Amino acid sequence: MIKNESAFEKLLEQNYGIIRKISNxxxxxxxxxxxxxxxxxxxxxxxxxxxxxxxxxxxxxxRIALNVAISHYxxxxxxxxxxxxxxxxxxxxxxxxxxNRENKLALLEKFISELKELDKALMLLYLEKKKHExxxxxxGISVSNAGTKIGRIKQLLKQKFDSYKGx
Amino acid sequence: MEDKALNExxxxxxxxxxxxxxxxxxxxxxxxxxxxxxxxxxxxxCFELFIGLITLNFLVSFLLNNLSSPSIVxxxxxxxxxxxxxxxxxxxxxLLILKFDFNRDVVTNQxxxxxxxxxxxxxxxxxxxxxxxxxxxxxxxxxxxxxxxxWVHGDKTxxxxxxxxxxxxxxxxxxxxxxxxxxxxxVPWVRKVVMLAGGDHLIQSMEYLEQLKSFKNS
Numbered sequence: 001m002i003k004n005e006s007a008f009e010k011l012l013e014q015n016y017g018i019i020r021k022i023s024n025x026x027x028x029x030x031x032x033x034x035x036x037x038x039x040x041x042x043x044x045x046x047x048x049x050x051x052x053x054x055x056x057x058x059x060x061x062x063r064i065a066l067n068v069a070i071s072h073y074x075x076x077x078x079x080x081x082x083x084x085x086x087x088x089x090x091x092x093x094x095x096x097x098x099x100n101r102e103n104k105l106a107l108l109e110k111f112i113s114e115l116k117e118l119d120k121a122l123m124l125l126y127l128e129k130k131k132h133e134x135x136x137x138x139x140g141i142s143v144s145n146a147g148t149k150i151g152r153i154k155q156l157l158k159q160k161f162d163s164y165k166g167x
Numbered sequence: 168m169e170d171k172a173l174n175e176x177x178x179x180x181x182x183x184x185x186x187x188x189x190x191x192x193x194x195x196x197x198x199x200x201x202x203x204x205x206x207x208x209x210x211x212x213c214f215e216l217f218i219g220l221i222t223l224n225f226l227v228s229f230l231l232n233n234l235s236s237p238s239i240v241x242x243x244x245x246x247x248x249x250x251x252x253x254x255x256x257x258x259x260x261x262l263l264i265l266k267f268d269f270n271r272d273v274v275t276n277q278x279x280x281x282x283x284x285x286x287x288x289x290x291x292x293x294x295x296x297x298x299x300x301x302x303x304x305x306x307x308x309x310x311x312x313x314x315x316x317x318w319v320h321g322d323k324t325x326x327x328x329x330x331x332x333x334x335x336x337x338x339x340x341x342x343x344x345x346x347x348x349x350x351x352x353x354v355p356w357v358r359k360v361v362m363l364a365g366g367d368h369l370i371q372s373m374e375y376l377e378q379l380k381s382f383k384n385s
């Protein structure tokens with residue numbers, strides 16, 4: 001593969017969903033998400049000459065994008081939590097219906113936003129249906145560790161839902 | 168909540184994350200000559216290394232010119248030991264910076280970045296470790312600025328009192344040195360000391376370093 005601008009743009013376009021998801025997960029406002037998307041793309045472009053063609057582009061992209069997003073998030077998190085705005089509306093979950101579904105989804109967003117930076121990354125990769133081996137490779141942990149952590153986070157989310165119902 | 172219900176919600180959340188357009192950024196990306204964040208750490212570390220080497224060079228020359236005076240030789244040697252520690256730490260830091268590569272896994276890169284952000288902790292610890300040796304700085308200062316060897320000309324009682332004080336301080340200072348580490352960031356008094364010296368940012372970096380460690384190992 002020739003590592004030129006057009007090759008990069010093509011690969012970026014094909015995999016842009018990764019940047020979008022990561023920016024939506026770690027960005028705290030629409031502007032912040034746009035900044036983060038830009039920042040990730042810049043770092044990808046700078047790192048592109050070192051991209052090892054023997055590995056999957058998406059795996060390489062996840063590594064860089066998550067690194068950039070976590071650093072960006074840590075730098076900006078003191079500016080406020082985007083998800084706190086949901087709090088007041090979430091106390092009364094109706095028994096059934098579409099509204100109930102939306103509220104539960106909003107609650108899930110809130111609970112995921114409360115996860116630690118690295119746990120969020122793990123959840124994102126899990127949602128992407130990545131194999132434990134690939135998750136471990138991207139994050140730099142053992143395969144068994146990745147599996148255990150996913151189980152723990154899911155358990156934590158369930159507990160949060162249950163305790164929210166009880167309130 | 169049931170497993171199935173959670174999985175369904177998570178799938179919806181995943182769809183939601185994937186919503187929104189693609190900002191037209193690719194065209195701009197290649198034109199940006201972005202400042203690399205690592206450059207700051209690189210320049211800072213090179214500066215520290217330079218200062219360390221200059222200090223060591225000066226101390227060795229001073230020591231060689233005063234070989235006839237044991238007190239000055241001992242004082243300069245002790246301070247030189249600290250300079251060597253600073254030089255080693257700076258070289259290690261430089262190696263870390265050179266090791267940083269976005270192609271590496273997330274935990275390794277985040278650990279490197281966070282370690283660079285906790286640099287002030289090293290300075291705090293090394294400064295504290297020097298407290299019991301305050302007398303060697305006084306001896307060297309007098310020799311340097313007034314050309315007087317206070318070990319020879321000073322009041323012996325005052326000198327011995329200071330040596331005893333330094334010896335007494337040694338144990339608590341070494342203890343403090345071993346306690347002021349990221350592993351102890353949750354200890355209330357460690358937190359207070361670090362907060363006073365390095366602020367909230369340093370505390371957060373120490374906490375994150377511990378998080379990274381436990382994320383990798385647990």
